[in-house]
Amino acid sequence: MERRRAAGEVRLDQVTGPLSGRKHAWSSSIGRHAQGRLSSSRTLRQTRHVTPYIALYLRISISSPDSIEDQDMQGREYCARVWPGVPIVVFAEDGFSGEKEDVIRPEYDRLRAAVGRREVAQIWCAEQGRLERNPVRWFQLAQELVSGGITELHTRREGIVHVDSEVADIRAVFNAREVRKLRQRVNDKLATNAARGNAPAALPFGYRREGKTFEIVPEQAAEIRQAAERVLAGWSMKSIALDMRTRNVGSARGGTITGATVKAFLTTPAIAGLRVYRGEVVGQGNWKEILDVPTWRTVCAKLSRPRRVAGARGPYEVSEACLTGSTGRKYLLTGGLIVCGVCNAPLIGSMKTVKPVPGKPPREPKPYFFCHNVKGGRGCVAAVMAGVDEYVLDQLWEKLDSTDFLRNLGGDDHAEQRDQLTRALSDLDSARLELAAEWATPGALTMSEWREARTALDAQKRNLMSDLAALPAPRAALPNIALTREAWPKMTLDERRGFVRMFVERVVLYRAILRGSKVFDDRRVDIEWRRR
Ligand SMILES: [Zn+2]
Known part of the structure; x- marks a missing residue:
């Protein structure tokens, strides 16, 4: 001290x-x-x-x-x-x-x-x-x-x-730092805006800017809802765009609407009221949704390409069918219409890759009909599907040209039931159209109401269709054959199947007589026509 x-x-x-x-x-x-x-x-x-x-x-x-x-x-x-x-x-x-x-x-x-x-x-x-x-x-x-x-x-x-x-x-270092800090502050600002749900800089189709938020443009929102409805109903992007072009609907910036435009505006999270920052959905935006999130996600799922996974025989696409376990109807004559001529089991449709020939490029897999143990078969027969389908259809058109065949289809014991079903079906179709129109009108119907109603209509329609298909085709209820033939390329698989079932009771596939023949051998196929 x-x-x-x-x-x-x-x-x-x-x-x-x-x-x-x-x-x-x-x-x-x-x-x-x-x-x-x-x-x-x-x-x-x-x-x-x-x-x-x-x-x-x-x-x-x-x-x-x-x-x-x-x-x-x-x-x-x-x-x-x-x-x-x-x-x-x-x-x-x-x-x-x-x-x-x-x-x-x-x-x-x-x-x-x-x-x-x-x-x-x-x-x-x-x-x-x-x-x-x-x-x-x-x-x-x-x-x-x-x-x-x-x-x-x-x-x-x-x-x-x-x-x-x-x-x-x-100081020099500091100046450089300042520039970085400034950039960081701008990014921070963007992140803060995103976190607050403020409308982003890019204006999505369906909205106009109003200060820091978006306001719905009713006509464009109606287009989005209609397009979503159509995607869920299986329309292609191309046909949705075509329809919009014929009605002179312009894109957000007034450009021409293409399939890509439609896909882009339907998959934008903004239309579900979601705020995206750096490619990630960061939360709710401060604007109103045009599609609710579940609907929007369903639409996106429908539009996204199937996931590809590596399989033993190359890449394999995991479709919705793989995930739900239902393969749906993919082939004209499956579902019991075509059976094995040896063991009588219903045939399945499946893709098959033909053994490659040495020195030649590998062949694309083709759909085949198989007798298969999943349907109780023993693997007796197989045939290239296109050949069978083509043959059965040729025979059908030929048969329908003959007035005798139609006359012989017999009387109708189910006229009343059929009329009821047909009426109910057309009512359903108009109900569906009304529903779509109503949904396209902002505020008329909530998303969940719309989805529920739609699902209910779908279920009803499926039931009615299968009831109708189960009825034997009467002469009076036969469709216009000429028109059907003309419309055939544009008909859906289900519609085609329905038509074929009106006239064809069963198709039987027998074993090949000429082994290794390149041409489809129609002697292997036997068509059983409906009698009434
Ligand atoms: Zn068999």
């Missing part, structure tokens, strides 16, 4: 507070001897304006845990040697703050304030990191020090750190 006092110090810390009233032994001892020098804060204020002082910044560091007392002593020794007679003010952080040492540092702030007031002539500390270890904050502090007239930092371990030259070097 005596030795330190001899260094000609002026102790100001007692009244400014950092060392007074401490629990620690070291602080109470310093506090005591300081008390004798200055008695009031008034004296201190006067001193501040009159005499610039040396600031000793003392802090316990985790890396080098020299005590505050040690640092105090070392600092005073240094000051006595370099600036004899210049007053000293101690800025000592209270205790060891560990991980939070950068956060809770009242003395650091007090020192910076003093530098700002240009009270500090020099600063001493054990090492630069004691004052500031965070490089970014160090740059900040260095600039403050230079503005406060302090160009050097005196340290015990690192000698004199030239603050001003560092600041110059650092």
Whole structure:
């Protein structure tokens, strides 16, 4: 103590507070001897304006845990040697703050304030990191020090750190940093906007911009809903676009609508009220949805390509059918209409790759009819489907040209039932159209109401269709054959199947007589016609 006092110090810390009233032994001892020098804060204020002082910044560091007392002593020794007679003010952080040492540092702030007031002539500390270890904050502090007239930092371990030259070097770095920070701030702003659900910069079809949000454009929203309805009903993008073009519907920016345009506006999350940031849905937008999320997801699923997985025989597409377990109707004569001529089991339709011929390119897989044990068969027969289908249809058209065949189809015991079913079906179709129109009108029907109604209609239609198909075809209810033949290429598989079933009871496939023949041998096929 005596030795330190001899260094000609002026102790100001007692009244400014950092060392007074401490629990620690070291602080109470310093506090005591300081008390004798200055008695009031008034004296201190006067001193501040009159005499610039040396600031000793003392802090316990985790890396080098020299005590505050040690640092105090070392600092005073240094000051006595370099600036004899210049007053000293101690800025000592209270205790060891560990991980939070950068956060809770009242003395650091007090020192910076003093530098700002240009009270500090020099600063001493054990090492630069004691004052500031965070490089970014160090740059900040260095600039403050230079503005406060302090160009050097005196340290015990690192000698004199030239603050001003560092600041110059650092300024360039800082400018570069500023540019990055600016970019970051812009990105942050975008992210914040996204998080708030503010409307993005790109205007989706179906909306117009209104400040920071989107307002629905009713005509465009109606188009979106109709297009969604059509996607779910199995329309292609091309035909939806064609229909929109014939009705002179323009795209969001007034361009021509193509299949790609339709796909783009239907798959935009914005139409389901979802906000996207950097390709990810980040939450709800601040605008109204045109399609509800489940409907929109269903539409997207329908539009997305099937997932391809690697199979033993090459890539394999996982369709919805694979996921639901239902394969649906893919082939004209399956479902019991074509049976095995050997074991009588219904045949299945499946893709088959013919064995490659050496020296020739591998062949594309083709659909085949198979007698297969999944339907109770024993693998008796197989035939290329196209050949069988073609033959059966040729025979059908030929048969229908004969008036005898139609006349012989016999009387109708089911006329009344059939009429009912037909009426119910056409009612269903108009109900469906009305439903679509209503759904396309904003506010008329909620999404879930629409979905429920649609699903119910679909189920009813399936039931009616199968009831109708189960009825034997009467002469009176026969469709217009000429028109059907004309419409055949545009008819759906289900419609074709329905038509074929009106006249064909069963098709029997026998074993091949000529093995390896390239031409389909129609002697293998026997058609059983309906009698009534
Ligand atoms: Zn068989």
